[in-house]
Amino acid sequence: MTQTSEALPAFPMTRPTPFDPPEGYAAVRDAGGLARVRLWDGRTAWLVTGYDEVRSLLSDPRISADRGHPGFPFPTAGREALERSGRTFVTMDPPEHGRLRRVFTKYFAIKRIEALRPMVQRIVDELVDDIMATPPPVDLVPALALEVPARTICRVLGMPFEDRHRFQALDHRRNTLTTSPEDVLRATEEMLAYADALITRKQREPADDLVSELVADQLGGDTVSREELVAAVRLLITAGHETTANMIAMSIATLLRHPEQLRELRADPSLVPNAVEELLRYISIFHISPTRVATERIEIGGHVIEAGDGVITAVAGANRDDAAFADAARFDLHREARHHVAFGYGVHQCLGQPLARVELQTVIETIFRRIPSLRLATDPESLSVKEYAFLSLTALPVTWEEQS
Amino acid sequence: MKITVEIDRCVGGGQCVMAAPDVFDQDDDGLAVLLDPDPPAGLADDVQLAARLCPARAIVVEA
Ligand code: HEM
Ligand code: SF4
Numbered sequence: 001m002t003q004t005s006e007a008l009p010a011f012p013m014t015r016p017t018p019f020d021p022p023e024g025y026a027a028v029r030d031a032g033g034l035a036r037v038r039l040w041d042g043r044t045a046w047l048v049t050g051y052d053e054v055r056s057l058l059s060d061p062r063i064s065a066d067r068g069h070p071g072f073p074f075p076t077a078g079r080e081a082l083e084r085s086g087r088t089f090v091t092m093d094p095p096e097h098g099r100l101r102r103v104f105t106k107y108f109a110i111k112r113i114e115a116l117r118p119m120v121q122r123i124v125d126e127l128v129d130d131i132m133a134t135p136p137p138v139d140l141v142p143a144l145a146l147e148v149p150a151r152t153i154c155r156v157l158g159m160p161f162e163d164r165h166r167f168q169a170l171d172h173r174r175n176t177l178t179t180s181p182e183d184v185l186r187a188t189e190e191m192l193a194y195a196d197a198l199i200t201r202k203q204r205e206p207a208d209d210l211v212s213e214l215v216a217d218q219l220g221g222d223t224v225s226r227e228e229l230v231a232a233v234r235l236l237i238t239a240g241h242e243t244t245a246n247m248i249a250m251s252i253a254t255l256l257r258h259p260e261q262l263r264e265l266r267a268d269p270s271l272v273p274n275a276v277e278e279l280l281r282y283i284s285i286f287h288i289s290p291t292r293v294a295t296e297r298i299e300i301g302g303h304v305i306e307a308g309d310g311v312i313t314a315v316a317g318a319n320r321d322d323a324a325f326a327d328a329a330r331f332d333l334h335r336e337a338r339h340h341v342a343f344g345y346g347v348h349q350c351l352g353q354p355l356a357r358v359e360l361q362t363v364i365e366t367i368f369r370r371i372p373s374l375r376l377a378t379d380p381e382s383l384s385v386k387e388y389a390f391l392s393l394t395a396l397p398v399t400w401e402e403q404s
Numbered sequence: 405m406k407i408t409v410e411i412d413r414c415v416g417g418g419q420c421v422m423a424a425p426d427v428f429d430q431d432d433d434g435l436a437v438l439l440d441p442d443p444p445a446g447l448a449d450d451v452q453l454a455a456r457l458c459p460a461r462a463i464v465v466e467a
Contacts, residue, residue: 338453
């Protein structure tokens with residue numbers, strides 16, 4: 001792509017509010033679902049925000065997730081360093097991807113994850129106890145949103161609760177868009193060392209957890225190497241953590257901004273699962289991803305993606321496509337939203353989505369039941385997001401009527 | 405209705421189990437299992453949704 005890139009819109013684009021995707025996403029959608037944008041390093045890539053186009057490209061065998069490809073697009077220098085280092089199955093293509101992903105599918109089967117509900121409920125209840133024992137206002141980002149997935153993944157993988165602050169800090173450095181490439185790489189090395197030590201500990205002292213089971217099932221077999229296991233355990237620690245945390249904070253904020261629908265939800269908890277699907281769609285915390293590169297020429301939406309072109313399938317745009325969701329800008333917890341692409345699409349579609357759903361459903365049902373007078377302790381306009389790989393609220397201060 | 409699952413394409417995740425739990429399940433490896441290749445007409449909507457949600461396009465439904 002040689003044509004002058006200065007004239008193209010810059011990517012990432014800014015959001016008007018935490019709750020609305022960049023205005024540029026709609027303009028791109030109207031132009032056939034995709035258009036070219038300019039990246040930080042002067043290269044160009046295709047931004048895709050049409051629902052059909054995103055689904056079609058994410059399931060197209062001519063599209064690759066291989067970060068080693070020279071044409072692969074990145075939003076910042078730090079992200080480039082992060083994504084190009086350390087291979088996991090997220091960055092592999094079939095058939096190699098399937099060989100590794102299938103090692104992990106059994107641990108995330110629906111029924112297995114459903115059995116974790118009581119454990120997640122206990123974690124949420126303990127956190128809500130602590131919140132209610134604190135005089136308001138309380139910032140729900142550290143007090144609830146970050147804690148639920150961190151504690152859950154500790155229990156699932158068999159890590160001590162105390163370790164969570166260590167991997168939270170590392171993960172935060174990795175996901176901050178402005179972190180320098182050197183620092184991102186250091187944080188990744190530390191995460192890998194942590195995962196390696198965890199595997200060694202479970203080899204010596206197996207317990208009733210996923211990593212022990214993984215070690216027993218796989219280590220010494222010929223499907224995966226130890227190095228691949230370490231990288232995959234690192235992935236499991238991080239993949240479900242900030243993603244779910246940011247969804248929790250944004251979900252609570254979204255419901256507080258729609259008090260009538262929140263009243264309905266409180267009156268009828270059977271609405272919670274569908275409300276969670278609508279929250280996943282409406283919020284779409286993958287605001288600037290997933291990303292891919294074309295390995296062959298692809299004609300789509302009246303455009304031609306050439307082999308080697310970078311492709312950004314912004315699911316936050318696809319999930320606001322009126323052609324797939326009537327009046328898509330409207331939050332409506334009654335709508336059919338299950339076909340959203342908040343978890344991606346194609347072979348890389350989120351492996352941990354059953355766990356994310358259990359956590360989100362439990363948090364939302366519990367917090368509004370136990371603290372019915374919960375409300376924002378700040379002007380809704382003052383809520384802001386960080387420069388972050390995921391849509392991430394800076395803070396969520398809330399208050400409530402104390403019953404004394 | 406005639407349903408087939410191209411199991412080589414399956415990537416787990418269980419979208420089909422969520423959409424149509426009477427028709428799909430997962431085996432010990434987390435991969436899809438077809439419980440009923442010819443379910444009653446009342447389940448047609450659920451089955452269509454399962455086919456639509458399947459990220460690997462592994463589910464084929466013939467009328
Ligand atoms: C609301 C929370 C979550 C959201 C929105 C989310 C979203 C996503 C998305 C969009 C992808 C696809 C990335 C791509 O195509 O390049 C993905 C992949 C993945 N997610 Fe999640 N995720 C969430 C929670 C979790 C949890 C709780 C776990 C597990 C503990 C998890 C584990 C994974 C893994 C392992 C992959 C890679 C799958 C593959 O490449 O085959 N995620 N996630
Ligand atoms: S939805 Fe498709 S990929 Fe997912 S478990 Fe069912 S058949 Fe497999």
